[in-house]
Amino acid sequence: MSEEIEKYPANFIRNIIEQDLREGKNGGNVVTRFPPEPSGYLHIGHAKAICISFGIAGEFNGSTYLRFDDTNPQKESIEFMESIKKDIDWLGFEWLEIRNASDYFEQLYQFAEKFIEMGKAYVDSCSADEIRKLRGNLTSPGENSPYRDRSIEENLDLFRRMRAGEFADGDHILRLKIDMASPNINMRDPAIYRIRHMHHFKTGNEWCIYPLYDYTHCISDSLEGITHSLCDLSFEDHRPLYDWILDELRLNCHPQQIEFSRLNLQFTVMAKRKLKVLVEENLVDGWDDPRLPTIAGLRRKGYTPGSIREFCRRIGVTKSDNNVELGMLESCIRDDLGDSAPRVMGVLNPLKIVLENYPEGQMESIEVPNHPKDESMGTRKIQFSREIYIDQADFRETANRKYKRLVIGGEVRLRYGYVIKANEVIKDDAGNIIELRCSYDPDTLGKNPEGRKVKGVIHWVSVDDGVPAEIRLYEPLFTVDFPDASEKDYHELINPNSMTVLKGFVESSLKEASIDQRFQFEREGYFCVDRKDSSTEALVFNRVVGLRDTWAKIEKS
């Protein structure tokens, strides 16, 4: 798929790689990797990282490994691993190979013994608490551990016994011997192995010691022959350690780590921990809830892979902090669906209309185009009848002349149908409008009426032919643009109206709509058949995004 991937605009990482290629570095190869930890579902921020690592490699005819960073059995699972594979595939990217960091456990272990033999690693028997105290803090240096000068023999013996399972979790830890006074805290004798008597979803009970990220990641990169290791800015001050380990090991492949800023999207949260809580507390309907910024959620809501890729292309790649507006994402899916989604009619908030001069029992079939500017999308038949539904918002008892829809005594065009005129409002005892009595002009099907202009066009569905459908509208999950910046707990910032469920009607051509199909409901927005809850017996549509609504803006002002 790489040649279909949209080209990225100029960015600093591409510039670096282009220069490397010009200088003949890495034998002209570009090899990247995407290294998720299988401890949660991927979100739109990961999509950015995926588009960068897979996309840039693809642009230079390179390849990308999908590597699961499974070094912490406490948090990881097969379910997450499978969801990640599915999401990357759905986004349209192909990995060269799937690897797991756990594939390298034995090699990693051997390198650790080598570090011990070089006198560059030692077993520390301090408690976690003691280690924290000795680490110092941001402004003052750390102090050496009392175990720092154990002999190579003792270290080797202890480390082998750690592996053999002779000790309990937390009894010992293997540390690199670097510099406890380094201004970079990551260099203050970082831990590289901890004891965890725990089942690992991939290696089972083979290991009871597990390597840590900093140690595992750079070596894995090197073993795979990665040329450019792209990650987010939070790893910037881990780079000296990354380089230190590879330099000490004298491995022939020393990838270049390049960091970019991660995506911040307004009105949502991206932290894996926070997403997990939303799911586990059932505040949302699982990891694929359409209100979540997860790939699964966006997919279920109706986003296309192409729209997400386009979004990632538009937001660019830099090192600066960013707060991308929701409008940027929405614009991408509107662009995509505007071209590709067939048009249909659906009424969200039905108001029944009776056309008093239309013959009872008559049903008229009208052939209409599926797309206003793409004939290749063909036509379909819709049914017109004496009783129809229109949207409640398309009729008003009182309105100024800016309002182009139906008013008493006024005319409006029914999309692809006749011009009708409203004669009478029927209300219930509580004063709610429950029905409208109208008349239609028989001479207006497919042509404009003589001698007068009808400015408004509204959509409709035949009462006799339409089918009921559940329609779900979504608003942002949070009420504030920067939930992470708030001093309040994010639970308090959840939008109580993030989902609205409507009982509407859609034209009968949608009866056979299949999972995942997307349509434009004319004048309303783009809708997608819900993959979880929709069935032929009970249709459920998710609103992907509304149409641009200039009228709403006019009304506001």
Added chain:
RNA sequence: UGGGGUGUCGCCAAGCGGUAAGGCACAAGGUUUUGAUCCUUGCAUGCGCAGGUUCGAAUCCUGCCACCCCAGCCA
């Protein structure tokens, strides 16, 4: 008050010493049986601030200021 980063239009973002791309948003027109789409036009004498170098600076130098990240046996 340690270290590492970042500051160009409301948001994203090109720019790499030769006189501020583009996208989103916004505004104004035109087309339109979707108040959609599409088209046209407008939108930073200004690049965090202050000095300096230069014929010329967003780009180089100096000094400030603001914001972000780091003290897991998480990744």
